[in-house]
Amino acid sequence: SDLRVGGPQGESHFFMAFNRGKKSVALDFTKPDGQAVVHKLLEKADVLVENFRPGVLKKYGLDYPSLAKKYPKLIYLSISAYGQTGPLSDRPGYDPVLQAESGMMSVNGEANGEGLRHAIAIVDTMTAIHSVAAINAALFARTSTGKGQHVDLALYDTALVSLGNMGAYYLIGGEQPRRAGNGHFASAPNSSFETSNGKIYMAVANQKLFGDTCKALGHPEWITDPRFDTVANRVANKPELTRLMEEVLKTDTKENWAQKLRHLPAGPIRTMKEALDEPEVKRRGMLKTYKHARVGEVPLIGSNYRFSDTPVDDSRPPPSLGEHTEQVLSGLAGYGAAEIAALREKKIVS
Template identity: 45%
Template sequence: MQETRGPLTGIRVLDLTRVLAGPTCTQMLGDLGAEIIKIERPEAGDDTRGFAPPFIPNTKESAYFVGVNRNKKSVTVDIAKPEGQALVLKLLEHCDILAENFKVGALAKYGLGYEQLKAKFPKLIYCSITGFGQTGPYAPRPGYDALIQAMGGVMSLTGEPNGSPQKVGVPVADLFAGLYGCIGILAALNHRNATGEGQQIDIGMLDTHVAWLANQGMNYLATGENPPRLGNQHPNIAPYQEFPSKDGYIILAVGNDPTFERFCKAFGQEHLLSDPRFATNAIRVQNRQLVTDTLTPVMKSKTTAEWIEALEALKIGCGPINTLEQVFADPHVKARNMVLEMPHPTGETVKVIANPVKLSATPPTYRSAPPVLGQHTAEVLGGLLGLGEAEIAGLKEKGIT
């Protein structure tokens, strides 16, 4: 395993997260060098250990769990029991950050809420990721990715114009919440370095979802009109969409008027340049159906590969619509080392998707594969807390670890 120091080497995180949003956050911290102590329920563990099939080949580990839990130490503790709560408090004496994604108020029942801890641990950075944040009328509600995509508006924007609303094919509400949580933690660490003061980070999945509505959210704020579903078309640029080719589909992204002029001159469409309905991007957006109908037979005249070769030569944005098999076989994806193999404690080698953050001086490190349940319980309780073998065995017998 890599031993390279990362920018967060020396930072220790007590990870009380599970499923996806929280583990995404803590895996990013782990990739950047932080030591992550992942607290899991005895016997059951993180819910995603059971989100299968598929399993990693020749193991009982779910692909879902393995995807967001590398660089973590698995320690089993039943925080519902007083002895388990006492262990967590002892661990916090050695930690810089607590990350959690329990329902609002749930950890307070165990004496582990932020208000209960901040006096004893004034330097603690406490990151809470929930569906709706710590305040507001929806705060007590549970948060689920599809629910947040629906309530946050993105489903109203996604899908064919005459079809039903669609969610994005990956759980973006969870992922964005985890990444915003990581950003908040990094900012809080910088603040603590300057002042010695910890703080709570309140991440609501609905908040982060609203934040990344981006140009579509701004389109609404500017006009007061709900943006329509446009399928694969762009709300502010035309043509910028998928077209059928001779043998499949292709994305054509004409980002400005000079690019549209190059396209027309190169592919026998010069007459469009004198047609006022195609004169500028703003006018083409107003006439998007005409643009689509006019260019569709043109795009059907070549195969996807032929179009990509011709368009790339003219520096016109284009690309195939890849399956995941094609994505992971893509030479650029391979050149960027976006898949890596790690030796797993089961004895197998597991493939995982690499961290996309490329740092020139302190790149992400891949020190340990996602752990099996409870793999590091004895190591952490013995090494960090100084418990003896008999004490650790006694905790296990009582179902605390």
């Protein structure tokens, strides 16, 4: 079981997107009676996840050192902006700020423009994914050690890890990777290209793919053209190669080119509507409609996991705040109806 300690949440599209399948308990743990409820839940919990600023939970006896004494098998995951210790640990953390500070923005954007943030909350999302991996690793370790442990996961660290090959490019070569917009500073043709009704994206990253692309576009002579016969030459003559390719690509639609080039790394640049209306999305079962307790039907993107033996149950909607308070307190913590009513009266739960 998982015990998630956090502050009040709204029911925006952001909340809906990331809280499908969870149960919501509204609990004031700043009061002793609320702390007692947390302890009752911890008796059956495997994992506790918290994302308060370092030191906040210590005031209520809910920090890891305090809880580890009583629940030695507990996996305790702390998510913060800059880690649990150090001179930056008291700072708040917001996704675009972490993108800026980590160097991520410096490689994103047009070549002659400023560094741009990713529109998706990529650092938050990657931290959440890493938290799942970290929790599972800690649970696996517990099978050998018999003990729980504290996991310190920082948004800042995740942002740095997400630099991937770009970070390695700088560390190994000592040069700042150059922004290239939709293109690539060291590869061509690797960018967006105009068709008759919009753009497609092509990632032609090696010599074989370039040869296949030239043939598919009806110009095999480009393969041996001295302007384009190596990656370096294609990068040096990128504007001319783009012009020639777009002369061909503008003769048909992005949808038709997607079919003609389906054996190559090429695809249409779609709007959100075009992407989510695509038949393959429906065939893969990626769109779900949930019955939300307060607002009715809510369409959301479903789970991308496909297990052969244990299918994912992604049928449960995101909760309303406090929707499952009574269910969790009675079912997991063993509270009776009168006890729950008394907690409501004291405004410990809602």
